[in-house]
Amino acid sequence: MKTQNNVNFQRIEEAIGYLRNNFRQQPNLDEVAEHVHLSPYHFQRMFTDWAGVSPKKFLQYISTAYAKKLLKEEQATLSEVAYETGLSGTSRLHDLFMNIEGMTPAEYKNGGKSLVINYSFADSPFGEIMVASTKKGICHLAFSVDEERSLNGLRNQFPNAQFNQHLDMIQQNALFLFTHDWSKLNEIKLHLKGTDFQLKVWETLIKIPSGGLSTYGQIARQISNPKASRAVGSAVGDNPVAYLIPCHRVIQSTGQIGEYHWGSNRKTAMIGWEAVQTN
Incomplete structure (x- = not known):
């Protein structure tokens, strides 16, 4: 007998598959909700609870990953990338990259030449x-x-x-x-470049409050990828912005402080300093 949780998960799984298979058509919220037989409002809430991001943001992650592949591996023009990604023009491609990558498509393609x-x-x-x-x-x-x-x-x-x-x-x-x-x-504004997975992890880290702690497993569950603890660890280690993206607030599930790019002693000091400031 299927529980309601199982039914909900199957709907979200189906929605994710639909978005992955049809992202080049850039389906809107109503279209995806109709596909899984839910109202747009109910689907928006359910998808966000299960996936950790909104359907729109998830679609943006998929679209950006595909666009990055075209730019880097196939050296496609911006117009070609916009067309192949299902966007109406290069202005929408520009907005997508600014929102997800923090840089323009041209900046991503040329390694920061205009930066x-x-x-x-x-x-x-x-x-x-x-x-x-x-x-x-x-x-x-x-x-x-x-x-x-x-x-x-x-x-x-x-x-x-x-x-x-x-x-x-x-x-x-x-x-x-x-x-x-x-x-x-x-x-404070951040200008980041990274994979869609890295950006998702970093976005989750920012939500850990000063004085608070999380674990790699908890981060993995928050981004709806509970088996990705090691991949989360790699993304945490690749964080380009120390402290502002608080990777030092992530510890091992055993309670041990764990490794830190700039030294575990510094990580321990930072955690202790924040605990004092928030008490």
Whole structure:
């Protein structure tokens, strides 16, 4: 006998399959809801509860992944990519990439050739950090032991970009968090590039509150991929923006602190510091 949960899961599974098979037609909410015999309102709520993102966002992830493949592997033009992805034109392709990738399709294709990146070094409670930004937001934040080495690491991420050592307002708003000025939190914008899976994981990390902790398994379940704990761990390790995307708040299910790109001792100190600030 099927339980209601089983019926609901089958409907969501069917909806996901429908979106994957028909994303080039860019089906709207009403069309997908009708396919699984639900009202648009009920389907929207159910899909978001089970998949962790809205049907629209899930469709955007699929469309972006396909568009990225066309741009990188087949060197398609922007018009060709827009057409093959089922978008009405290059302006919609532009909006899709800005929403999911934080950069234009052209910027993604040419390795940041048209990007101007400002960077600076600053002190934090956990050691020196390097912070970098474009006009769209923070693209990199990392703890630094050697400034030249840190800059080379940034250049490897954006091999064709122009770099200026300059502290701008975008960086200053981010650095305010280390001085307890949380009023600037809403002013911080991020400019990220990554796979759809990485972006989904990073988006989930941002929702972990200061002073709170999560596990790799919990993150995997939140993105409706409970068997992907190892893949979540890899995405957490690839986080390009330390602290603002709080990968340090993810620990092992056993309660152990676990590894951290910038050292487990620093991770322990950050968790303890946040616990004090929130008490």
